[in-house]
Amino acid sequence: MVETTHLVSTEVLRWLPFFPLLGSVINLFFGRALGKRTAGILASAAVGASFGLAFYLFWQLPASGIFRDLVYTWIRSGSFQVNISFQVDALTAVMLLVVTGIGFLIHLYSLGYMAHDDDMVRFFIYLNLFIFFMLLLVMGDNLLLLFVGWEGVGLCSYLLIGFWYRDHNNTIAGNKAFIVNRIGDLGFIIGLFVLVTELGRQGVWTLDFIELHKHVQMLQPGTVTLITFLLFIGATGKSAQIPLFVWLPDAMAGPTPVSALIHAATMVTAGVYMTARLHFLFVMAPATLALIAVVGAATAFFAATIALTQNDIKKVLAYSTVSQLGYMFLAVGMGAFSSAIFHVFTHAFFKACLFLGSGSVIHALGGEQDMRKMGGLKAHMPITYWTYVVATLAIAGVPFTAGFFSKDLILWQTFSHGATLLWAVGLVTAGLTAFYMFRQLFMVFHGECRADAHAKAHLHESPAIMTWPLVILAIGSIFTGWLGAPEYLWGSRWDHWLEPIFGTQASHGALSTELVVTFITLAVVAVGIYLAYNTYGRSTAQVGQKRGGLLYDLSFNKYYIDEVYDFLFVRPFTAMAQFFASIVDPWVIDGAVNGVAATARGFSTIWRGLQSGNVQHYAAMFLLGALALLAYYLGQSL
């Protein structure tokens, strides 16, 4: 635990976020001159360098050790001090590998994907900037630096969702993401304030993680519950949980590599990372943990049911991301932080693979995203197809893929904690996941091709720069899971690696129970796959068929959540804005300002008569003044 860790100071850490920042700045000023291809390679190289460094650090990191790099003191006020300071421990090292590793692959992929885009330079500027902020988020050794990264990735997300800003809908989607995140961030920052002032009242002014960990026992349980609740609101915004998940599906308006990097693999996991980083706070608040578990399970189920009926290839993946994030929070709620981070890790691989695969499909079809107009692509794009199959198997949780290990672990943790209802929800969700992913697989790659003639003629496998990342991610989609195998196989290296941070995660159940639970999960998954095959795999007749039924309509229309929010929040808000714009602003605000001006002018009409512009009048004033002074002094001397 904290007492046994040893700090190692090293100045290497600062270079890790510095490389992408440098790449971003260089491209900002010289990108146009360099040409888009060079700019893209430069950006990729910057992230590649960070990845190399991250890997080196991961290798060098001693067990239960922490690398630290104090760059400078940012704020000093009394005994309160905030440093620009980075730290890498086992948890951060894992996140670093995910962010830079997957980020690097996606940069490479973007070189191919964005090659025909005129704004490629701008794209890479944003992408590098995003990596920079994400590294700040995971490497900051205090909550304020984490918050800077937190806001920074939100900004980059906004910029990239609205990347193709000429389409008004994309801009609106960007705004939506930004505003919804803002709501969560408000909770987050209030949580920070409460934390700082409450600890400060006990005489400890700090935001530093290690210091917080030491002193957190001073807080009242009620206060901790409040703080963790507020922080969790922030997490629901960033990690797209109920009720703030609505922005993530719309975020698919951005270029597909962005969806893969930001809205699947890295940024949306920031909420999970934050709760894991502050696990010592969260474990003190059982009420919040229970809430997190319920919200997570509900989100997982809810999003999965929406994904069942969507026809947009990226929307399905978006809702599946929301659903998988729900699993992660379910694990957090169970106090199984290690399992949550494990799912973050494996999910990053297979979801990035799925998104990049869908990007490859969209690229091949010239921008088509509607799965009803796909089908039979298997023959045309073998590499994309096979990597997609692997990632689909992984997310569905087929044995010996990454998703199997991580998802099963979460379900087992839930079950062994005695949360049977939540476990049942998670179990059903696993079946739903298998169904909608295989539905997608069949709709896109099997059957006959339903694309129009123009798109058909254009069909091609993507270039090597795009397929190689897919292959690497597909390999990762299988083998990353093997790090966290359950005890009845070869045991988990993962939990051992994260043990210095989260402590030992004791398993509560008997081995036989665990096996039974696993087989139940597998059975449900198999049913999901079979149903998908039965409905969409055998023939494509069902594709695009609208079923009747209330449930189908509800799912297809996303439970009308957007409409409900529109009615409850957006409309009253715009009505209020309208009121302020048409009444308060012109009459009250402008009235006050103009009133002051008018009063001043009124008085000035009296006095400005004195200033006639006639020099002789001024001279007469002189004289009067001189005479007055004279009279005064004479009067005094008399």
Next chain:
Amino acid sequence: MIALQHYLILSAVVFSIGVIGVLIRRNLIVILMSIELMLNAVNLTFIAFSRYLGSADGQVVVFFVMAVAAAEAVIGLAIIISVYRHRQSLDPQEMQLLKW
């Protein structure tokens, strides 16, 4: 016998004439001349006190004033000429641009 107060009274009268000239005349040249009147009235006072007190200080100041007055006359006349060329008028009432 002409005593000190006679000089002072004369000086005050000349000064007042100068002031009134500056304030009411409508010709810049006359105004300039009125200023000369005021300066010379002051000079007269200096000289009178210099004689009365038996000190040369006042006379020295008078020389300074005369030098300044000469310079002032030169510059003033130059300004007046250029104003006249510009506006074909020397009436200060017509020069009221320096107001709001």
